[in-house]
Every structure is written in C-alpha cells, then in structure tokens.
Amino acid sequence: MPAAVIVFPGSNCDRDVAVALEAATGRPPAMVWHQESSLPQCDLIVVPGGFSYGDYLRSGAMAAHSPILRTVIDRAHAGTPVLGICNGFQILAEARLLPGVLMRNASLKFVCRDVDLRVERTDTIFTSGYATGQVLRVPIAHHDGNYFTDAETLQRLEDGGQIAFRYCDSDGNVTADANPNGSIANIAGILNAQGNVLGMMPHPERLAEALLGGTDGAAMFGALAEAIAA
Amino acid sequence: MSITASRPQDLMGLSADEYDTILEILGRAPNVTELGIFSVMWSEHCSYKSSKKWLKTLPTEGPQVIQGPGENAGVVDIGDGQAVIFKIESHNHPSFIEPYQGAATGVGGILRDVFTMGARPVANLNALRFGSPDHPKTRHLVGGVVAGIGGYGNCIGVPTVGGEVNFDPSYNGNILVNAMTVGIASTDKIFYSAAAGVDLPVVYVGSKTGRDGIHGATMASAEFADDSDEKRPTVQVGDPFTEKLLLEACLELMATDAIVAIQDMGAAGLTSSSVEMASKGDVGIELDLDRVPRRESGMTAYEIMLSESQERMLMVLQPGREDEARRIFAKWELDFAVIGTTNASGRLTLIEGGNEEANIPVAPLVAAAPEYDRPWTPAPPCAVVNADEVPAADDLGDALISLVGSPELCSRRWIWEQYDHMVMGDTVVRPGGDAALVRVHGTGKGLAMATDCTPRYVEANPIEGGRQAVAEAWRNVTAVGATPLAVTNNLNFGNPERPEIMGQLVGAVQGIGEACTALDCPVVSGNVSLYNETNGKAILPTPVIGCVGVMSDVAKAVTLDFKAAGDTIFVIGETLGWLGCSLYQRQITGDTTGAPPPVDLASERKNGDLVRHLIADGVLTACHDVSDGGLAVALAEMAMASEIGTDIGATINVSTDIPTHSWLFGEDQGRYVVTTAAPEAVVDAAATAGVAAHAIGVTTVSTLTLPGARPISVAEIRATHEHWLPDYMAAG
Numbered sequence: 001m002p003a004a005v006i007v008f009p010g011s012n013c014d015r016d017v018a019v020a021l022e023a024a025t026g027r028p029p030a031m032v033w034h035q036e037s038s039l040p041q042c043d044l045i046v047v048p049g050g051f052s053y054g055d056y057l058r059s060g061a062m063a064a065h066s067p068i069l070r071t072v073i074d075r076a077h078a079g080t081p082v083l084g085i086c087n088g089f090q091i092l093a094e095a096r097l098l099p100g101v102l103m104r105n106a107s108l109k110f111v112c113r114d115v116d117l118r119v120e121r122t123d124t125i126f127t128s129g130y131a132t133g134q135v136l137r138v139p140i141a142h143h144d145g146n147y148f149t150d151a152e153t154l155q156r157l158e159d160g161g162q163i164a165f166r167y168c169d170s171d172g173n174v175t176a177d178a179n180p181n182g183s184i185a186n187i188a189g190i191l192n193a194q195g196n197v198l199g200m201m202p203h204p205e206r207l208a209e210a211l212l213g214g215t216d217g218a219a220m221f222g223a224l225a226e227a228i229a230a
Numbered sequence: 231m232s233i234t235a236s237r238p239q240d241l242m243g244l245s246a247d248e249y250d251t252i253l254e255i256l257g258r259a260p261n262v263t264e265l266g267i268f269s270v271m272w273s274e275h276c277s278y279k280s281s282k283k284w285l286k287t288l289p290t291e292g293p294q295v296i297q298g299p300g301e302n303a304g305v306v307d308i309g310d311g312q313a314v315i316f317k318i319e320s321h322n323h324p325s326f327i328e329p330y331q332g333a334a335t336g337v338g339g340i341l342r343d344v345f346t347m348g349a350r351p352v353a354n355l356n357a358l359r360f361g362s363p364d365h366p367k368t369r370h371l372v373g374g375v376v377a378g379i380g381g382y383g384n385c386i387g388v389p390t391v392g393g394e395v396n397f398d399p400s401y402n403g404n405i406l407v408n409a410m411t412v413g414i415a416s417t418d419k420i421f422y423s424a425a426a427g428v429d430l431p432v433v434y435v436g437s438k439t440g441r442d443g444i445h446g447a448t449m450a451s452a453e454f455a456d457d458s459d460e461k462r463p464t465v466q467v468g469d470p471f472t473e474k475l476l477l478e479a480c481l482e483l484m485a486t487d488a489i490v491a492i493q494d495m496g497a498a499g500l501t502s503s504s505v506e507m508a509s510k511g512d513v514g515i516e517l518d519l520d521r522v523p524r525r526e527s528g529m530t531a532y533e534i535m536l537s538e539s540q541e542r543m544l545m546v547l548q549p550g551r552e553d554e555a556r557r558i559f560a561k562w563e564l565d566f567a568v569i570g571t572t573n574a575s576g577r578l579t580l581i582e583g584g585n586e587e588a589n590i591p592v593a594p595l596v597a598a599a600p601e602y603d604r605p606w607t608p609a610p611p612c613a614v615v616n617a618d619e620v621p622a623a624d625d626l627g628d629a630l631i632s633l634v635g636s637p638e639l640c641s642r643r644w645i646w647e648q649y650d651h652m653v654m655g656d657t658v659v660r661p662g663g664d665a666a667l668v669r670v671h672g673t674g675k676g677l678a679m680a681t682d683c684t685p686r687y688v689e690a691n692p693i694e695g696g697r698q699a700v701a702e703a704w705r706n707v708t709a710v711g712a713t714p715l716a717v718t719n720n721l722n723f724g725n726p727e728r729p730e731i732m733g734q735l736v737g738a739v740q741g742i743g744e745a746c747t748a749l750d751c752p753v754v755s756g757n758v759s760l761y762n763e764t765n766g767k768a769i770l771p772t773p774v775i776g777c778v779g780v781m782s783d784v785a786k787a788v789t790l791d792f793k794a795a796g797d798t799i800f801v802i803g804e805t806l807g808w809l810g811c812s813l814y815q816r817q818i819t820g821d822t823t824g825a826p827p828p829v830d831l832a833s834e835r836k837n838g839d840l841v842r843h844l845i846a847d848g849v850l851t852a853c854h855d856v857s858d859g860g861l862a863v864a865l866a867e868m869a870m871a872s873e874i875g876t877d878i879g880a881t882i883n884v885s886t887d888i889p890t891h892s893w894l895f896g897e898d899q900g901r902y903v904v905t906t907a908a909p910e911a912v913v914d915a916a917a918t919a920g921v922a923a924h925a926i927g928v929t930t931v932s933t934l935t936l937p938g939a940r941p942i943s944v945a946e947i948r949a950t951h952e953h954w955l956p957d958y959m960a961a962g
Contacts (some may be wrong), residue, residue, distance in 0.1 A: 009474065009475055009478070009562060009563070010385070010474055012385075012386070012387020012474070012654075013387070015654070016653065019655055020655075051384075051385045051387075051470075051474075053471065054385070054469070054470075054471025056471070109648050110377075110649075110650070111647055111648065112384075112650045112651055112652065113647050141650040141652060143384075170875065203652075205655065206652050206655060211669070211785060212655065212656075212658065213660070
C-alpha cells in the first residue's frame, strides 16, 4: 500500500518527503489536499513540514481543525501509522494525537542546522532501522520546536518509552548545550502511547541522500517502507 | 508655459521641468491621481532616469541569454529545455525604516519578479550592508533584517542559500538590503509582460489592496534626513503565506495557455504594472477601480493606484479563459477580479463610480520619462601603496586571529542559521562557502550562485572596484566547479545629482561592463538604488553583483574545507603582496588607503578556467577563492571549515622575495587556494594553461602554521571566528 502525504496550502516540505518516500518504497505517495475529507487506501500517513495555513496563530493550530485532520485522527486511532515532521509534529500536538505543546524556541529565533539525535526506541516501525543509543545527524529548521509538557505527562512519556529521539552531543550525551531550542528533557520526537504516531521536529527527509550531506534519515523511510510492504 | 502659474505646491517629488512636460503631454493640468501616476512612473526607482544612459553600455547578450534586462528578471539557457531566471533587487530605504517588514517584503518582491516569468524559485540570496557595529541602531537593524529575510523565505519554502554582509560607518543612516532570487523554468514556458491584443480581460489576483506602501517608490528615490521614522507608513507589510498561495496558483495557471501577459505589482503597484503591460503590448488599458479588491473602504483612486500592498499580480488572459483561471485562484483561496480590458486607445483610463479619474496616453508616459545625462567627475586616482609602507605585525598569527574575528571576516553562521537553507531538498553546497550549489530538481546538474562587492575598492577606484565585484562573483561560482553564465547587478549609490557620486556610478558601470565582456558573463537583469544618503553623507559605492553558473554534475562539486592531512596546497594565480586598500592595512593602521588591487581580466579568466577543469577532472580535494584578508585568511577559512573533531590545518613553507606579511595578507586578485592528492596533475595542467601555480605547503592535523606566525590551533581560530557576531548580537 502506498503512503499518503497531507498537503496544506502552506506545506513546503511535502515534495521533499515525497522524494524520500518514493526512494524508499519505489512508488510515489498519494498527495492529499487539506480540503479532502477522506484518505485513499494507505498504510502510512505523513504530515509534512511547512507553515500549514501561514501559522500566524500558534503553529499548527488551524491545521488541527482542517477537514482532512478529522480523518487523520480517526485513522490514527484505528492504528494507521502517522508521521508528523516539524510543522507536522506541531499539527499532531495541536490535534491532541500527541501530548504537549511546541513553544517558540528558547533563543526566540528560527534555527536551521544539523543536530545530533539519540535514538531512544528501536522497537517501533519508525525506528527499527536504528540501534538503541545510535546517534543520528539530522537537520532542524523551525521557530517553534521548544517541546513542553507538564511534569506528570513527562513522567508518563518517560515511563511509557514514548520518547523516540533526544537532542544530544556527537557522543550521544544528552546535554543542555546540545539542545537547540530549549525543549524539555531534550525531546526531539515523541510517540503516542500506542506507538503508531510519531511527531518529531528534525527533518529525516533532508538527510536521506549522500549528495546532500548525509544519509541518517534514510533508514527511517527504509524501515517504514518495509513495514508497510509487509 | 502659461499653466505654470497654477503648478501645485506638492509636485510629489517631480521637478518643475518634469511637471511642465506633463502639461505638454496632457494638454491640461493633471488631477491628483494623474500627478501621482506620473510621479511614481518618473521616480528614479521606476524610470532609472539618472542611470539609463550608462546602463545601456553594459553587455547584455550572449548565446546563453534568452531574455536580458527589461523584463521582470533575466532568463538564461541551462540546456535540456530548461532556463534559469534570476534578478537582484534593493529594499534599502524601507529596511532602514522598518527592518523586519522592509527586508521581508524585499524578499517577497524579488520572488514575485521571478515567478511572474514562469519560474519556480529555487534559491534566495542577499547582500547586506550595515553601519558601524558601534552605532546605536546597528544591532536592531541586523536583527530585524535577518529575521525579516528568514521570516519570509522560510515560510514560503524557498531556501536562502547565500549572501554577504559588510559593516561600515557610511551605512549608519542608510543600510543596504539587496535580495536575489533564482528560479527554474522550461524554456517553452516563459511568461512576459506585453499585453498584446485588444478586448482582452485584465485580471487582478492575490491580496486585497490596502493603504500600505503608498508612494514607496517615490520615498525610495529621495535621500533621508532625520525624519526617516516618519516615513514608516510608506513601508509595506509582507504576508509570505499569501505569497506561497500566489506562487502555487500562478504556476498552476501557467501550466495552461490561458495567460497572455503577467506582471507583478511591485513598486508603484497597480500603476506600474498596468502601464508596463500596456506600453510593452502597445495597447490601451481601461480599469474599473470599483472592481479592485480592497482591504478597507473609502480608498480614493489615487490611493488604489499608488498602493504598494504586497502579494498581488496583474494578468491579461485569453478571452473566455476567466472561469478556468478563477477556479484555480479559488482553490488557493485568493482574490480574483476582472478589473478591466485592453483596447486600441493607447491610453490608461481609470473609471471609478462611473467617473473618469485619469486618462493618460501610455506611450508618452513611458517614452517621455526623463533621462538625464547628469554631470559627473571621475574619482581622483589613489596612489599605489607599497607593501613596505604597511608595517608588519609583531606576530602575524595574532594579526590573522584579529582579522578572522573582526566584524568584516567573522563567521556569518548566526545569520544563515536563521534561514532555512535546505528546504526543497536540493541544496548541495550550503551557506558559508564560496558559492552555494543547488541541484536542478530531478537531474544531476546544478546551479552555483554568489553575491559579491567590495565597496572600499569601489570607493578608491570605481572602475577597478566594478571589475573586481564581477571577478569575485565569477571566481566564487568557479571555485565550486561551475561555469558562470550571467550576472545580475544591484547598483547602490548616493545622490546622483552630485557629480562625484555620478562619477562613482559611471566608473563602476564601466568596470562591470569590461569584466562581464572579458569573462563572457553578460548582465541579464538588475536594479539601481540611488539617493542612499542621510543628511548629505553618501554610502560607500556598492555595486553588488549576483552571479549564476551551471554545473553538469553536482557530484563533482568541490567545497572549501580541508578534507585530510597530507594534501598538497597550491596557490593558483600570482601573489604580489598588494596591501593597499586591504583589510590587513585597516587592521594595522586603522584605515584603508591607496589604490585597490588591479584586476587582470585575462589572467582572471585563464586562472578560473584552469580551476574549473581541475575540478571537472577530479584533481582537487578543496578549493577556495582568495579575497578579503588574502592567503592567510583563505587558508584559515579552509581549516576552520574542516570537520569539527577532526580538524585539519596546514603547514605553509614558502620562500618569497616580497615581505612575508604582504605575501600572507595581500589581496591580489584572480587567485585560488586549492588542495590535491595529485600535485603533479596540478603542475602539469597549470604549465599547459600558462597559469601560475605554486605549491606552498601541505595540510596537517589540527594546527595552522604560517611563515612569521606562531602555530595556531584550528580550534582556537575557529572559536574566535565564530564568536564575534553572536556575542555582538547578544550584547544588546
């Protein structure tokens, strides 16, 4: 089954993630316009990066109430894997598919650069291509990536193994210096309790090709391709 | 003329003579709307009245050129049925008044210029000039401009991949924000602005019209005094999300054959777009202003015509295709209104509430636009400064560290990390190198691009400075391995009514023309920004060059960072130790004096061609052009760019008969530092090409050792290099 990529009018990483998906799965994903209310047959839904509806309100706040999101929410609850990258993560959080919020970066500035990520879970369909503790080099590009949640929820995330990636140094140490946006517990990506929804601020699709400077993102799409082909 | 007595008090920036010409054209006095239209169309910004005479001397043709200056942007063939479309444009005055919105709308405007022609924008660049770091406004302006450029480009999803920044007190009251966009189109799908044909629908799309930016073009055509803050209402407000919608909707409509002509509403808004389309198509246009979508009620015809509200386009469609176009714009939730028709009258007619608000013959409005041959005096020649007239520092390593940690040469990472430089997934060489390299999507080829100008050279000798700006941009594009194709220029100068300023412009244009001819790199688009002065003090003359080149296989591109220890380091080109007008001279003596380094265009070309061939043959492991700060700074930059954790430095051993400090820091032109694992191949190729190539040392682990300098750890020099800008910005 193919993957589906949700396209908002202000999405701007929809093509980038489609390229990565096609490279991994051998077929182009279905591109689904935000005004649709149904999804084609698919075993993976990707909510890409960008500025969904301009994000002049809180990032992702409007998109969480778009027609297509109702369907995405239903499918997520039914167990279909959903991957939200950057703005996609913000949208999934606003839609309450994932707990917490993404606040303005602690620096108050947009930041675009490669960061190191420590893989915290490898028993998910998103991360099965990695080793636990592996350090990935993946770019970030966001203004609102400062993940926050209350202490109780954070504890639940920690206990439930819902933290997928943390910002770390090149040796895998989770340090304040390695945190590019002030996110709590250096969180870069989280899973829902069922493990079928992943939201992450870094862009694995941007370093999935050696020519562009790295391939650490490719294993995520490779693992997803295998999972949805199975 | 007899009507002169009734000349209004406010001529809206027009001269009395220009007003009298209007009387002749109309045979009557203009009403306020008409006067406003003449005022913006004849403003320096729109009419190029002071510079036109000289711009005509620039080389604009070549087998690769599909469209030179005169359209929204230049179009150059890159083979395989594809074209690169690019242009640079200034937004200087608005950015000084309101840095975030001024810079943001500068990006928005240049993006529209490029996608108006049918191209999908694939990269943005910029060239920024700020005042002295000590000036109380500088920090605020740097922060605002960078955030504005990022805010717009990041949202619309076009990577900002390159640029340059200088600080100089001459920009204290008048910063420069020049934005460049590069796009890609099919050669058989390029759109122009000529509204050929009558009885065709004239369609307005995009944002609604508001009262923002009224008379922005006029404001940009006058110098500043202390009241510049009062001009804030002339600055437009940008909405990058709407621009994204407009971009996608226009490209979707362009995939059909419904469009006859299209023109973005930039400076002078609805006025210049409608006049331009009518003039180029040799037709008249009648507009019903009641149908113009607007943001607020009670707007007058004058306000509607002069508004510079952003994210708007004017199109002429094939008859009967309105509904098809309307559907596309409805999908993208944008306003769409048929606001007029073309006709055979040759006149611009504006109707509002059934009344005729303006009636102007188009041809004289355009053709009679003033063109001045302003008096000019050549810049006085500067004496050549000999190397021994500039003292040697006690330790040349300390001099190097001060230089790479100075505002002029420190890392620009703080800036470009605020720009999304990777979106679209084709950025092969990121910011921080000589040129950025962006792959043409879905192919193996790429476009290299860079912006350059060394204003202190232009001030000292406008002709050499003009040549140098072109040569350096050409060199930067060459240094990654690409073949330069064409340039766009942004001529930023002071008040052209002063002969010495006009002399700078004339000289710089001459130098640019000579270099473009010698390097086969014609000018295909550009912009002129004059009156960059505050209280009678002009900026340094700043003719910025944006160069674009093509590379058939991006996998062969070379970057500046040292890759491994043990490579042989060569300097391509002759090193004579020219310290006049150099950054080293300023570092040591506190000022730059003397003539700038001359540009030998023949060797510039020969040296660059050799470097390009060596890269294509896979001989080089790294390549960097030599510019500000000379060889020492170039070597340090290559070391600092090496991968953190596995730092690579260099050991330089050279015996030279010129003073060591001039060998290290001289700014002789036409040079590259390259590294290779196959030194014989470099020696042989250089000998065959008749190019000077001197082996000067080898790359080593972690330390940079230069003659006359203590060994410096790469980590130490990198720390210095990275600190200045973030520390400066945080100190506010």
